[in-house]
Amino acid sequence: MLKRLHDISDRRKVTIDFEGMQLEVPAGETVSAAVLAAETDYTRTSAISGVHRGPYCQMGVCFECLMEIDGVPNSQACMIEVRHGMTVRRQHGARGVSDEASV
Amino acid sequence: MEHSDFLVVGGGVIGSAVACGLLHKKCSVTLLDAGGDAFNASLANFGLVWVQGKGQGSRRYAEWCHEASELFPEYVRQLETETGIDLAYRKPGGLVLCHGEEEYQKREKVLERLRNESRHGSYDCHMLDRADVQKMLPNLTLGPGITGGSYSAHDGYLNPLALLKALHMSFTQGGGHFCSGTAVTNIGYQHGRFLVTTNSGEFTAEKIVLAAGNAMTRLSRMVGMDVQVHPEQGQLMVTERTRPTLSMPISGIQQTAEGSFIVGLSNRNVGFNTDTDTRLMKQMAQRVVNAFPALACLKIVRSWSSLRVLTADGLPIYQQSERCPGAYAVTAHSGVTLAPQHQIHIADWIAEGVQPEEFERFSTRRFDVEKTA
Structure with a gap:
């Protein structure tokens, strides 16, 4: 599985909620790195075929790491830093569009 | 040097549709596509099969688009059956x-x-x-x-990339010769034959069809036409x-x-x-x-x-060269919408001389009339 290369024991930690699990992760890390380090099997299902997907490029290009972060669907987890109290969910298929969301 | 009955210059959606149509006439057809640096509208468009609002001031063009929309469902069905590619065509109206x-x-x-x-x-x-x-x-x-x-109710859409891919597949499966990365530098005309020089060799043909988008102005002059886009x-x-x-x-x-x-x-x-x-x-x-x-x-x-x-008036140009008979110019803004017309009727015109109704309205002579009026 994926392991961090550097020692994080002396780093400041924040807690995020990933699918109901409380993860203690180093401040300043991206959501995708934090979730990968927690041995996540997948982070989204694809919009067309529904197959499991996970972060790939880690630099904002491939859009494989889309997740629902603090209620915002299709968020690029590799481009967003973890924040204390953040709620992170897998992105299941395509997002919806509702009139309420625009208010 | 490769010789064919027809040489089509331009492997976008217009040239490919015409090339597929000519292939069905049991002719040998070579399709040249510059690719790469060419400003290729076929790869960048919206994919609308659109009728409404088109053809103000030109009844025949309004009808031409409407007829295309009527041909479309069967046209797509055939292309999908032939190639197995889903064109994602829908006609819910627009x-x-x-x-x-x-x-x-x-x-x-x-x-x-x-x-x-x-x-x-x-x-x-x-x-x-x-x-x-x-x-x-x-x-x-x-x-x-x-x-x-x-x-x-006549409007619809498809996946334009899938359409282009299907046309290319249909063309090569049908025995057509597709040459990608082949840009035309000169067209010569001698003894009723065309000699085409490209960046990758020379080609000869009995007839030549220019469907090269924004390169039309330059290429048409090589065969004695002045088709301005x-x-x-x-x-x-x-x-x-x-x-x-x-x-x-x-x-x-x-x-x-x-x-x-x-x-x-x-x-x-x-x-x-x-x-x-x-x-x-x-x-x-x-x-x-x-x-x-x-x-x-x-x-x-x-x-x-x-x-x-x-074109100057936004309408298609379908024109045969008078100075070099056997050279044809085919250009239109709506390459997706008009695909069935190009594959069926424009191919009929080029291969057999069969002209659709009021076809002269799409010739460059309409611009001469304006000049002399």
């Missing part, structure tokens, strides 16, 4: 939305004009008030500024994918089969330039949000611009 009273009145006048110019005083597209437009788009609430729109830049944006939301295409806003919204509402005359302009993108995005406030939450994931191929 809408043009009107923002404010002024746009509504302008649109009404456009339809009135098309009705007056039509053969039987009828034009199958009608105005809808705001409430009726809303009924047609049940999943998205209209913004407060939308006054209504026009609806035509100019580029008009259009910019497009694509959003993240959503669940199916938009029930039918709207002029400038469309949801693809995969769920992305495509937005394309611009035209600029900036020559051979495909830069994108963020101010323009902002205006386009604003117009979408004005129409459908709920779409404001969507992220834009890509944008690009491409060049339309326009």
Whole structure:
């Protein structure tokens, strides 16, 4: 599985909620790195075929790491830093569009 | 040196459709595509099969588009059966939305004009008030500024990349010779034959069809024609994918089969330039949000611009060279919508001399008349 290369024991930690699990992760890390380090099997299902997907490029290009972060669907987890109290969910298929969301 | 009955210059959606049509005449056909640096509208367009509003001042063009739309379902069925490629073609009808009273009145006048110019005083597209437009788009609430729109049952859409891929596959499967990365540098005419020089060798042919988009002006002069086209830049944006939301295409806003919204509402005359302009993108995005406030939450994931191929009056040109008989020019702004016409009727004209009704209206002679008038 994926392991961090550097020692994080002396780093400041924040807690995020990933699918109901409380993860203690180093401040300043991206959501995708934090979730990968927690041995996540997948982070989204694809919009067309529904197959499991996970972060790939880690630099904002491939859009494989889309997740629902603090209620915002299709968020690029590799481009967003973890924040204390953040709620992170897998992105299941395509997002919806509702009139309420625009208010 | 390779010799064929027909040489088609331009492997975009127009050249490929004509080439496929010629292949069905049991002729040998070679299709040259410059690829790479060519400003290829076939790879960058919206994919609308669109009829409504087209052909003001030209009844025959309005009919030409309408006939194409009628041919389309069977055309797609055949191409899909032949190639196994899903073109994602749908014909749910299409809408043009009107923002404010002024746009509504302008649109009404456009339809009135098309009705007056039509053969039987009828034009199958009608105005809808705001409430009726809303009924047609049940999943998205209209913004407060939308006054209504026009609806035509003849409009639809497909995946333009799939269409091009299917045409190329159909062409090569049918025995056509497709040469990619082959740019024409010169065309010679001797003893009724054409000698074409390219960056990768020479080709000879009995007949030559020019369908090379914005390269038409330059190439047509090599075979004694003066077919003038100019580029008009259009910019497009694509959003993240959503669940199916938009029930039918709207002029400038469309949801693809995969769920992305495509937005394309611009035209600029900036020559051979495909830069994108963020101010323009902002205006386009604003117009979408004005129409459908709920779409404001969507992220834009890509944008690009491409060049339309326009003649002086925006209508197609189908012309045979008088100085070099056997050389043909085929150009149109609506390469997707007119694909069946090009594959069936334009191929008939080139291979067998069979002219569709009132075909002279699409010749370059229409410009001469204006000059002498």
